[in-house]
Amino acid sequence: MRRKGRLAAVLALALCCLACTGSGSLHQETFTLAPAEKPVTNPLKGWAPWNGNQREDFDSTLAFVSVSWRELEPEQGVYAFDQMERAHQIDQLRRQGVRLVLRVVCDYPGKEPHLDIPDWLYEETGGTWYEGEYGSGCSPDYRDPAFLEAHGRLLEALGQRYDHDPYVAYIQLGSLGHWGEWHVDEEAGIDPFPSQEVTDCYVEQYRAAFPHKQLMLRRPYGIGAELGLGLYNDAFAQAGSHQEWLGWIADGYRSSENGEQLDGMPDFWHNGASGGEFATDRDVWAYVLEDYEATLEYIRSSHTSWIGPRCFGSETLADLPPEQRDLAAARVNALSQELGYCFAVTQVQVRQWANAPDLNVTLTVENMGVAPIYENWPLCLRLVDPGGAVLRQEMVDGRITEWLPGxxxxxxxxxxxxxxxxxxxSLQLGIVDPITGQPGIRLANSGETEPCLYQLAAFEKRY
Structure with missing residues (x-):
């Protein structure tokens, strides 16, 4: 009896499904698309050379801007943003469509003793003058409450100016240590690097000032994992050092600066960008000539989106012997293809039901890169007739920051x-640059009908 009851239930369910299918006849077409060659350049990834030092041999959509506190606030409460932008050619970069990686520096070692913080701040908080292996300068007292409070006011002003500026793509949490790299040369007589309790205060100031920006730390901290921050490695692809940095990220580490045990940031790249610049222990061309395979593996294992300011965006092929130029150019472009995200639409399904005739499309998108994109750009989906007329154009939130590799x-x-x-x-797709309002990301697909706009499928509408 139980078997008969179960069989009757199954038959009833099947008849119901058949009835529903009959009344809502489904027409579905599926299109499989073969990925094309990866684009060499795209926004928010690739090379980030020093601003004003871009070269024509290799395209770059980013520029690196390092500014001292001294430049930004020469008088207390008086911010020289316009003057700073002129000095760093920011308007020219904007006209070129180049986005910025911004770092504030309080101590940039040089050949001569000098201050990178304003005079008024030094008079209030002091600092340690040094001459050492890195050069000469003055290391501020990062623990001084007055210094921290003034730093918070500076960041508040910077946030009001740049947090909603679409041309500022990434902000590195510089501020601390030589070059903003979160380490100091104790052998030059400088006090040890501040504790995590202090550095967390600086991190919180950055997050409060820039709630809408991608923030990046020089080394992993627990607060970085909590806030979804990115990381930058200014010794990128340096044997030994780079592996150590990856170990810090995966497992945590004991700081060589002050002996503290610090947490790692595993899988940080799901939410925060990975960047950095090539180490200075060898000629930059070595990274694509002698050490190409190792460099490629570092990009993959670090899920790197961009490299700069020491990178190929500021190099010229003419500096190489003629017999090395073609190989170097090909490998530089191959590295650029590997950096960051790379999207390819690999399948399109178009569905229509007779009793609900609105068209439904499902796209399968392969991220062939090593990282997601870190800004949620909208998708433009179009329905086009055979004559090329756009019949429907929809701006869609595709939540593309969630498109991890795969x-x-x-x-x-x-x-x-x-x-x-x-x-x-026909169905067309473009990923829209919020600055221009036009499609702005190249896909690893053929069928480009306009710049960064792709025809994905031609289908029949039956109902």
């Missing part, structure tokens, strides 16, 4: 598209 899907229904007459149509 396979991702997006489903969307064109509301009201059921009123379109039966016939043949």
């Amino acid at each position: 396979t991702n899907t997006l489903s969307y229904t064109f509301a009201g598209s059921g009123s379109l007459p039966p016939g043949h149509y």
Whole structure:
């Protein structure tokens, strides 16, 4: 009896499904797309040379801007942002569509003793003058409450100026240590680097000032994991040092600066960008000639989105012997292809039901890169007739920051598209740059009809 009851239930369910299918006949077409060659350049990734030092041999969509507190606030409460932007050619970079990696520095060692903080701040908080292996300068007292309070006011002003500036893509948490790299030369007579209790205060100031920006730390800290921050490595691809940095990220570490045990930031790159610059222990061309395979592996294992300011965006092929130039150029471009995200639409499904005739599309998107994109740019989806007329254009939140390396899907229904007459149509896709309002990301797909706009499928609408 139980078997008969179960069989009757199954038959009833099957008849119900058949009835539903009959009344809502589904027309579905599936298109498989083969990925094309990876684009060499795209926004928010690649090379980030010093501002004003870009070279024509290799494209760059980023520029690195390092500014001292002394430049930014020469008088207490008086911010020289306009003057700083002129000095660093910021308007020219904006006109070129170049986005910025910004770092504030309080101690940049040089050949001669000098201050990188304002005179008024030094008079209030002091500092340690030094001459050492890195050069000469003055290391501020980062523990001084007055210094920390003034730093918070500076960041508040910077945030008001740049937190909503779309041209500022990444902000490195410099501020502390030589070059903003979160270490000091104790052998030059400088007090040890401040404790995590102090450095966390600086991190919190940055997050409060820049709630909408990608922030990046020089080394992993627990607060970085909590806030979803990125990391930068200014000794990128240096044998030994780079592996150690990856170990810090995975497992935590004991600080060589002050002996504290610090937490790691495993999988930080899911939410925060990975960047840095090539180490200075060898000629930059060595990274694509003698050490190419190792450099490629460091990019992959670090999930790196961009490299700068010491990078190929500021190099010229003419500096190499003629017989090395073609190989070097090909490898530089191959590294650029590997950096960051790379999107390819690999499958399109178009569905329509007779009793619910609005068109539904499902895209399978392969991220062939090593990292996601870190800004949520909207998608532009278009329905186009055979004559090229755009019948529907929708701006869609695809949550593309969640497109990690691997396979991702997006489903969307064109509301009201059921009123379109039966016939043949095409589906087009572009990822829209918020600055220009136009498609701005190159896909690893063929079928580009306009810059960064791709025809994905031609299909039949039956209902």
